[in-house]
Amino acid sequence: MRLAKFLAHAGVASRRHAEQLIAHGRVAIAGEIVRDPARDVPDDAVDVTVDRSVVKLPSKATASVVYLVNKPAGVVSTASDPGGRPTVVELVRGSLRLYPVGRLDADSTGLILLTNDGDLAYRLTHPSYEVEKTYEVQIAHPPVRGQTLRELSEGVELEDGRTAPARVRRLAPDRIELKIHEGRKRQVKRMCEAVGHPVVALERVRFGPLRLGDLPSGAARRLTATEVSLLRKAGRRPRPRRAGADAPAATQAHAKRS
Numbered sequence: 001m002r003l004a005k006f007l008a009h010a011g012v013a014s015r016r017h018a019e020q021l022i023a024h025g026r027v028a029i030a031g032e033i034v035r036d037p038a039r040d041v042p043d044d045a046v047d048v049t050v051d052r053s054v055v056k057l058p059s060k061a062t063a064s065v066v067y068l069v070n071k072p073a074g075v076v077s078t079a080s081d082p083g084g085r086p087t088v089v090e091l092v093r094g095s096l097r098l099y100p101v102g103r104l105d106a107d108s109t110g111l112i113l114l115t116n117d118g119d120l121a122y123r124l125t126h127p128s129y130e131v132e133k134t135y136e137v138q139i140a141h142p143p144v145r146g147q148t149l150r151e152l153s154e155g156v157e158l159e160d161g162r163t164a165p166a167r168v169r170r171l172a173p174d175r176i177e178l179k180i181h182e183g184r185k186r187q188v189k190r191m192c193e194a195v196g197h198p199v200v201a202l203e204r205v206r207f208g209p210l211r212l213g214d215l216p217s218g219a220a221r222r223l224t225a226t227e228v229s230l231l232r233k234a235g236r237r238p239r240p241r242r243a244g245a246d247a248p249a250a251t252q253a254h255a256k257r258s
Contacts, residue, residue: 003027004037006048008118010055013079013099015122026051064117066228067092069220070212071112077103088112092220101125101207102133102183110135110204111212113231114220120232124208129235130181132167134206135188139197142174148195152178156191160184163191174200181235208234 001009007018007027019037021027027034030047041048048055071077075086077100085106089098092114101113101121115121124131152168167179178188189199205212209230215221223231 001041002037003029003034003039003041003048005118006041006057007050007055008122010048010057010118012050012055012097013118014101014125015118016125017099018118021050028052064120064228065096065098065115066117066120066223066231067098067114067220068210068212068215068223069112069114070215070217071104071109072217073107073109075218076106077112089114091218104204105186105189105202108202108204109217110202111207111210112204113207113210120228123235124231125183127182131208131235132179132181132206133183133204133208134177134179136171136203136205137176137178137188137192137199138201139174139176139192140200141197144170144173144176144197148197149176151195152176152191156194158184158187158190158194163187166191 003022004015004018007013007021008015012018013021018027022035022037025033025035028049029039029041031049069088069091071088071091075088075091077088079087079089079099081087088100092098096116098114098116099121101115102125104110104112113121113124123129149168149170152166155163155165163184164180164182169177171177178191180187184190188202192199203212210223210227
């Protein structure tokens, strides 16, 4: 098993975040720092450490667990925070080791998923699967006009490349609904700013087939087996890449979540 996949299966982080941990020199095998996420690790390895803490695979009897959380403003979308800010994982009680699926900025609110299933997290966040996420956005400088909606829907030129086409509709003079399947850093905010309407407030209301609904702010609920099954089926099957092809810019940018 590859090292990044091993860490994801062990519940340390999503596979993409695990690759970042490895690149930053925080992962060791038998005391040796490893920076290659493709390094092979035996399934029964007992000498893998992250920040000098031993990491082990869960028993095969451990089931996949997914929680839907309504993240409040001021809570960070990480498993821990060096600055001592409250984290989204603290909103779920219990002894399970969970980590966020993707990111929301600290001042953004709404639906975020927590799981112990690295493969599922990878499927939901990797841009090749095109899992759609829906945001309700309050913007500055209203009203939002038809030309602006067309610009957002056709794709916006950002410093890291043009965004994919989005689905967008006006909810009120100062509010829009925006649906995207990419996950670049602060993407929704940067898109709105690029068309002259900086974001005042942002809430994610849907992730794939799941809706936030009336879940109170700061609350969490465990998904049913049926809901987890729907998540596994979400998104498109990624197209095979040509041998030697460079990773698309959107994929590279996705390593930094919004």
